[in-house]
Amino acid sequence: MALSEFEVIRRFFTHRAPGAVLGVGDDAAIVRARRGMDLVVSADMLVSGRHFFRGARPAQLGHKSLAVNLSDIAAMGAAPRWATLSIALPSVNARWLTDFMDGFMRLARRHRVDLVGGDTTRGPLSICVQIIGEAPAGTALRRDRARAGDDVWVSGVIGDAALALAALKGRIRLTAGERRQVEEKLHAPVPRVALGTALRGVARGTIDVSDGLIADLRHICERSRVSAAVRLDRIPVSATMRHYLERPVARAALLAGGDDYELCFTARRSQRDAVARIGRGLRIRLSRIGRIVSAGAQAAVTATDAGGKPVRLRRAGFDHFG
């Protein structure tokens, strides 16, 4: 498999880019934003042994590399348009690359994202995706827009990806059926792109849950200079998570696990019906898990249990240098 860099680009990384003026094959791609649109720009780097296991299935890895970026665009309420993919490969394995790009491009096409450029080189496996989305000027969702009195919402169920990781690491034993269910969330997260755009004008402080629910909600609080109070029993969980919820490892996965790629957002109380309608329309579970409680205070997230008793949260979350 002695393919040159140029053959690799031609064979694996060159795809139709109907939404671009000029795609892969020049020094840079040329794209044109629609009139009146803001652009939303994000980049993520995935490194072997850190964000995925050595030997991870390439199609899942291709999917996930793009999914985590789509999730960032979703959290901004933008429509994803163009992506670049830079990848360092220990060697050129045509079968691996075919599967990887299959996972990547399948998700790209589903969201009409054009792969317009990137880079490929030899090196320890690492993947860097950069993505550009569009939102009508001034409408992008942001972390710094939460206000006192807002409800706190979260989409889907939380913690399954981290629970799957704990099981893979031998920290908790799940049945084969349970593993299959939670591993789906770890390996093939579904970015909430449609939800993000639907929430424009409705959501205020918004983030995607990638570092852990409490840590990410704290990011909203820090940027908005508010605090939040969460009812732990209201955090939506899968049947599997519910079954193990008394176990510390499961509880840590729920509150501080990463990789959920759900959206956490705040909205005015007056928007409860609007939020519910959006959830019904998209068939996405949207759960009200707490409130923004005070402005001006030090950004803090506090929690209570079903009986209203305060619960101590460890300052935890996924930290790449932790």
Added chain:
Amino acid sequence: MALSEFEVIRRFFTHRAPGAVLGVGDDAAIVRARRGMDLVVSADMLVSGRHFFRGARPAQLGHKSLAVNLSDIAAMGAAPRWATLSIALPSVNARWLTDFMDGFMRLARRHRVDLVGGDTTRGPLSICVQIIGEAPAGTALRRDRARAGDDVWVSGVIGDAALALAALKGRIRLTAGERRQVEEKLHAPVPRVALGTALRGVARGTIDVSDGLIADLRHICERSRVSAAVRLDRIPVSATMRHYLERPVARAALLAGGDDYELCFTARRSQRDAVARIGRGLRIRLSRIGRIVSAGAQAAVTATDAGGKPVRLRRAGFDHFG
């Protein structure tokens, strides 16, 4: 140095972004293109041991990481606007990061590029920069615009960076003074941004010389479906390169070395005065090194010496999987 990911981002990667609506600190940045502008998008990945030596000076590395991307934007005739920086670090070394970002941001500020986002994680040192530039709609320079009868031009001098690399690898012995001079081109390339924008409407097929002069000119030919004939004695060289030009290693550096980051472009014969004026205005040496000789043929680059005798070119160039 137990800095968390968030502290690292705050301390080293958060900079003023006056040209952005929203910079570092959210799920994505928000930027706004000027009316009537096309966007030009490029990404490059630099991996330790492949694109730079272990132990490379961090400020030079920061400079070069951005410079190679600016060079791509220059080759499109665009003005660079926004960049993201994703970096995997074996460990957090505050001194190293300070110096790296110093080199990066100094070049960014010189070109009014805002660092608007990125990612940071632990892993083998690798650096991925993605950059977005603007050019008035339809004016971006492209590889596929060369036409038969065009002159072939190149900026600056060619081959010094590769000569420096050969010296560092012990393949050629240079004096200390010669090394200093050529290493400047290797470690601190000057992207031809002002030249790129000045060449809009004048240059046709355009590329930056990063894979090696002949290989890059061949890229123009392939994309434009033309061939090119080059006069080897017209390729501009430094005094150091001229001194060693009869040595095969120097000749390989000249024709097939990478990392020059000069611009190679074609232009109509009728534009010779315009090209010369641009070079004088910017004080950049612009040399006419050949011609586009035929359309429709298989893309080929042929060469002759000062006496007009054909010279055989090995099919060489910098190939990341070679």
